[in-house]
Amino acid sequence: MVRVHVPIAEQRDASYDILIGRGLLAGLEALLREHCPAARYAVITDSHVAKLYGEQIVARCHDAKLHVQLFEFPAGEWNKTRETWATLSDKLLAAQFARDSAVIALGGGVVGDVAGFVAATYLRGVPYVQVPTTLLAMIDSSIGGKTGVDVPAGKNLLGAFHQPRLVVADLDVLASLAPVQLAAGMAEAVKHGVIADAEYFAFLERERASVAAKDPEALEHLVRRSVEIKAEVVAADEREAGRRAILNFGHTVGHAIEATARFEVLHGEAVAIGMAYESRLAEALGVADRGTAERIGGLLKRYQLPLELPDTATVDGLGDGPVRTSQGDRGDAGRWKERLDRDGAGAGGAGGAGGLLDPVCPTGQVKIASGTDRRRELAKDRGFR
Ligand SMILES: NC(=O)c1ccc[n+]([C@@H]2O[C@H](COP(=O)([O-])OP(=O)(O)OC[C@H]3O[C@@H](n4cnc5c(N)ncnc54)[C@H](O)[C@@H]3O)[C@@H](O)[C@H]2O)c1
Ligand SMILES: [Zn+2]
Numbered sequence: 001m002v003r004v005h006v007p008i009a010e011q012r013d014a015s016y017d018i019l020i021g022r023g024l025l026a027g028l029e030a031l032l033r034e035h036c037p038a039a040r041y042a043v044i045t046d047s048h049v050a051k052l053y054g055e056q057i058v059a060r061c062h063d064a065k066l067h068v069q070l071f072e073f074p075a076g077e078w079n080k081t082r083e084t085w086a087t088l089s090d091k092l093l094a095a096q097f098a099r100d101s102a103v104i105a106l107g108g109g110v111v112g113d114v115a116g117f118v119a120a121t122y123l124r125g126v127p128y129v130q131v132p133t134t135l136l137a138m139i140d141s142s143i144g145g146k147t148g149v150d151v152p153a154g155k156n157l158l159g160a161f162h163q164p165r166l167v168v169a170d171l172d173v174l175a176s177l178a179p180v181q182l183a184a185g186m187a188e189a190v191k192h193g194v195i196a197d198a199e200y201f202a203f204l205e206r207e208r209a210s211v212a213a214k215d216p217e218a219l220e221h222l223v224r225r226s227v228e229i230k231a232e233v234v235a236a237d238e239r240e241a242g243r244r245a246i247l248n249f250g251h252t253v254g255h256a257i258e259a260t261a262r263f264e265v266l267h268g269e270a271v272a273i274g275m276a277y278e279s280r281l282a283e284a285l286g287v288a289d290r291g292t293a294e295r296i297g298g299l300l301k302r303y304q305l306p307l308e309l310p311d312t313a314t315v316d317g318l319g320d321g322p323v324r325t326s327q328g329d330r331g332d333a334g335r336w337k338e339r340l341d342r343d344g345a346g347a348g349g350a351g352g353a354g355g356l357l358d359p360v361c362p363t364g365q366v367k368i369a370s371g372t373d374r375r376r377e378l379a380k381d382r383g384f385r
Helices: 024-035 047-063 082-094 109-124 135-141 171-176 179-196 198-206 208-212 216-236 243-248 251-261 267-284 292-302 334-343 372-381
Strands: 017-021 040-046 068-073 101-107 128-132 146-151 154-161 166-170
Touching: 017 024, 017 216, 024 047, 024 128, 024 166, 024 171, 040 047, 040 109, 047 068, 047 101, 047 171, 068 082, 082 109, 082 146, 101 109, 109 128, 109 135, 109 146, 109 154, 128 135, 135 171, 135 179, 135 216, 154 251, 166 171, 171 216, 179 198, 179 208, 179 216, 179 243, 179 267, 179 292, 198 208, 198 216, 198 292, 208 216, 216 243, 243 251, 251 267, 267 292
Parallel strands: 017 166, 040 068, 040 101, 101 128, 128 166
Antiparallel strands: 146 154
16 A cells, blocks of 8 residues: 655635725725736626626726626526536636636625636636625625535535635615515524624614615614624634534525525525524424514514415425435425424424524524434523423
8 A cells, every 4th residue: 555645734814804885896996906916807797787787897997907807697596507607617718717817796695606606616716706786695695605506406505615805895786676685685684683693683673664774874784793793603614614504594494495485485585484483493492592483583574574484385395305405414394394383382392303503592692403412402501491
């Protein structure tokens, strides 16, 4: 036997800044030069955002003598596919983008995930900048370096961790965002409140009217606080080995719903339903304070988010087989609802359902309880039976 050792001490600094403010896109050229210098930039965006912001950004960059080219694909979650990834990659190759190029992901979470995956794989990886244009992308998907596409077997199953060089969240672009998309983003904001910050959760309860009216101060506080929470969690756990899993609260059930709803439910809506289910389950298992599910559900409802499955996608309907997501095999999802129905809220002690995330406090502190034993331990910690 021959043994060859390859000593690699990869000490790469992959830290980056997230800029939040108004009018930032007007100065994008300077930001690119400073944070992500490149010979050429491929601006990847979807068909909606191309018209709204893409064309003018490219024109301004040209004026500033940056070599920028726009690549767009049709908007919609159903286009977050291998095919879109392949088409975009082929277009960049045809346009002879070389290793000294960079990608700019301009759009919502769909664009961020696909363009990020193109950047992660193009010529074995080129740098990229996230320019999120939906609330959801600003406070969640643009941060943390998770990129990828959906495949028939499930959501986000092909992808890569690839950290951006910079994230530019220009709050002005939220002006054109449809109310239903703003609400979808609020699901992730509520999630941040639940998992990390009770005061933030209370702020979301208090400021609903100003958030819905897109009041500048309210939106700025919201984006800043959510970004701080997400950044703090991913910095502690870049590859999702431990603590980062709390960000999946609501997503176990949420991804299963998305997988069966055939795009009738937005990601944020599915997460809202997921949080409503998972918090009820946590209460039923006795690891969440009584009233947790009601308070979370109440807030989601106030932001016009659904709490129940649409007729087109029942969790029961998932009972045919295991549901796979990038967070792993979730077992027989069909039993979740059955278990909830059987136990009723607050009955407790049902056990099972490994891998769900359980809020153990009303808000502001979620611990990860995977597996029944761990869950019981947490329940005991908190004075439950
Ligand atoms: N990578 C991650 O960590 C992560 C985290 C959360 C969600 N996601 C992914 O994000 C995706 C959802 O993202 P999304 O909710 O932003 O959806 P999206 O990207 O589909 O955007 C929603 C719609 O809004 C349009 N739009 C975007 N910006 C606009 C603007 N400023 N004004 C008007 N319209 C605008 C888009 O064209 C699209 O039609 C899902 O695929 C989800 O899996 C990824
Ligand atoms: Zn999400």
